[in-house]
Amino acid sequence: MAQEDPKAAYERLRAAHLHDVRAALTDHVARLAWPRERIDHYRTERLRSLLGFARERSAFHAARIGDVDPATATVDGLARLPMMVKQDVNAEWDRIVTVPGIDRAGAERVLAEESWFSYTPSGLQVFSSGGSSGVRGVYVWDREQFVTLACLAWRWQTRAEHLASAADGHRQARLAVLEAGEPPHASTPLFDIATLPGMVTFVIPAAAPFDEVLRAVAEVRPTHLVGYASVVGRLARAVVAGALDLRPVRVSTNSEPLGEEDRDAIDTAWGVPVHNLWGSTEIGVQAVGCGQGEGLHICEDEVILERVDASGRPVAPGEPAVRTLATGLAGRAFPFIRYDLGDEVTLLPGRCECGSAMRRVADIAGRRDDDFRYGEQVVPAAAFRHVLGTDPRISEYQVRQTTAGAEVLVVGTPDVGDVLTELGVSLRPYGIPAAAITVHAVEEIPRTAATGKLRRFVPRQR
Ligand SMILES: [Zn+2]
Known part of the structure; x- marks a missing residue:
C-alpha cells in the first residue's frame, strides 16, 4: 500500500472530532445559564469521578489521594490533597499518565516522528510547549477532553453569535486563526474551529514575519479573528495607523496575557466584543471573557481554581494569594489535580451583566516573572509598558534585562531619543x-521557537 499522506489522514479524523465539538456546544452554551446550585452539583460529581478514576489508573495520584474517599469528596475538601508542580510532571510522567500503552518516551517519539498534527492509534493528541519558565512539557489530550476544551474555548462566542444572528441574519463568516500554525503547540487544533454554519477558517502562523501576517489577513478579509493577544493587538494598531483595512465583528485572544495596550488598540480599531481566554497546555482552558462584562468567567463546570498561600492552603477571596492551583475535571488521560499554574488571579465580586452565574477573575496581567529583579530592587514590567505600550509609533517591543538596566528593542517608527x-x-x-x-x-x-509566542519581557538569566 502506498504511504498515506499524514495530513489527509489527520484531517479525516479531525473532521469527525469537530462534529463532536459542534454537537457538544449546544450543551455547553446551555451551561452558561445554569444557576449556581446546578454548577456546584455538576462540578462535585465531575470531581468525584476524576478522583476515582485517577486513584484507580494513576499510581502518582493514588498515593496522593490516599485515604480521601472519591465517593464523598468535595470541592472544599480538595485542599487535603498536596499540590502538584511542573517538576512533578516531568519527574513522574509515567506514573501520572492513565492511558495504557503510552509513556513519556512514547509521547516524545510521537512528537519526533510526526510531520504534522496527529492522533495516536488510541485517539490521543500529543502536544508540547516551550513554557515561559524554560521547562519543556509534553502533554496528552484524549478525545473527550479535546471536545470539552474546544467547547470551553468557543461557547461564549457561540452564545453571542446565536443572539446576534437572530437579529441580523446569517452572514458568511470567515475566521482568521493567528496561532502557532504547526505542531507541537496545541493552539492551532484548539482554535482552528468553525463553530458557525458555513464558517470558513484560515490558519495564519502568528510567528511569521509581520509583513506576511498583514498580507495574509488582508487577503483573507476575516469577519472573525482568533489569535495570540500581541498579534491581534498589532493588527489593530495597523488598522488605526491606516496600514490595514479590516472590520471583524468579533475578536478572540489567547495564549498571551491581553495587555492594556493591546486591548486599547483593539477597542479603538474595531469597538467589537473581545473574548479573552486564559489557558495553559496543562489544563487547557481556565477562563474566558463573555464579551460583555469585565474580566473572564472561570470555566467552573470543568475547572476548579484555588487561590492558595505558599504552603497550598486556600485563602479568602479578598486576601492576596501566592499561587493559583487548577484541577482540570476533563483531563483523564493525564490528570492535573491541584496543579500550580504560576499565574496570579483576582476574583471579581458580583454577577456579570451577561447574566451567567459562572464566577469571574480579573484580566490576567501576566506572570510574576515579568518583573525584573536587580538584587533587592524590583522593577515592575509596568514601568516599561507604560512608555512602550502607549507610543502609537511603536508596533511591537521587547525588553531584555541587563546587569544594571535594560536593552529595549522596538519595531515601528518611534523617535528613539524620545x-x-x-x-x-x-x-x-x-x-x-x-x-x-x-x-x-x-x-x-x-518569537519563541517552540510556541511562536512573543516574550515582551526577558529577565536576565542567573
Ligand atoms: Zn459575563
Missing part, C-alpha cells in the same frame, strides 16, 4: 538611570 528620555523618567524611581538603558529600532523581534 523613548529613551521617557524610559529614563519612568525608571528613575526604581533606581535605574537612563544611562543603563539602550533602545534599538529593529525590523522584527524573534
Whole structure:
C-alpha cells in the first residue's frame, strides 16, 4: 500500500472530532445559564469521578489521594490533597499518565516522528510547549477532553453569535486563526474551529514575519479573528495607523496575557466584543471573557481554581494569594489535580451583566516573572509598558534585562531619543538611570521557537 499522506489522514479524523465539538456546544452554551446550585452539583460529581478514576489508573495520584474517599469528596475538601508542580510532571510522567500503552518516551517519539498534527492509534493528541519558565512539557489530550476544551474555548462566542444572528441574519463568516500554525503547540487544533454554519477558517502562523501576517489577513478579509493577544493587538494598531483595512465583528485572544495596550488598540480599531481566554497546555482552558462584562468567567463546570498561600492552603477571596492551583475535571488521560499554574488571579465580586452565574477573575496581567529583579530592587514590567505600550509609533517591543538596566528593542517608527528620555523618567524611581538603558529600532523581534509566542519581557538569566 502506498504511504498515506499524514495530513489527509489527520484531517479525516479531525473532521469527525469537530462534529463532536459542534454537537457538544449546544450543551455547553446551555451551561452558561445554569444557576449556581446546578454548577456546584455538576462540578462535585465531575470531581468525584476524576478522583476515582485517577486513584484507580494513576499510581502518582493514588498515593496522593490516599485515604480521601472519591465517593464523598468535595470541592472544599480538595485542599487535603498536596499540590502538584511542573517538576512533578516531568519527574513522574509515567506514573501520572492513565492511558495504557503510552509513556513519556512514547509521547516524545510521537512528537519526533510526526510531520504534522496527529492522533495516536488510541485517539490521543500529543502536544508540547516551550513554557515561559524554560521547562519543556509534553502533554496528552484524549478525545473527550479535546471536545470539552474546544467547547470551553468557543461557547461564549457561540452564545453571542446565536443572539446576534437572530437579529441580523446569517452572514458568511470567515475566521482568521493567528496561532502557532504547526505542531507541537496545541493552539492551532484548539482554535482552528468553525463553530458557525458555513464558517470558513484560515490558519495564519502568528510567528511569521509581520509583513506576511498583514498580507495574509488582508487577503483573507476575516469577519472573525482568533489569535495570540500581541498579534491581534498589532493588527489593530495597523488598522488605526491606516496600514490595514479590516472590520471583524468579533475578536478572540489567547495564549498571551491581553495587555492594556493591546486591548486599547483593539477597542479603538474595531469597538467589537473581545473574548479573552486564559489557558495553559496543562489544563487547557481556565477562563474566558463573555464579551460583555469585565474580566473572564472561570470555566467552573470543568475547572476548579484555588487561590492558595505558599504552603497550598486556600485563602479568602479578598486576601492576596501566592499561587493559583487548577484541577482540570476533563483531563483523564493525564490528570492535573491541584496543579500550580504560576499565574496570579483576582476574583471579581458580583454577577456579570451577561447574566451567567459562572464566577469571574480579573484580566490576567501576566506572570510574576515579568518583573525584573536587580538584587533587592524590583522593577515592575509596568514601568516599561507604560512608555512602550502607549507610543502609537511603536508596533511591537521587547525588553531584555541587563546587569544594571535594560536593552529595549522596538519595531515601528518611534523617535528613539524620545523613548529613551521617557524610559529614563519612568525608571528613575526604581533606581535605574537612563544611562543603563539602550533602545534599538529593529525590523522584527524573534518569537519563541517552540510556541511562536512573543516574550515582551526577558529577565536576565542567573
Ligand atoms: Zn459575563
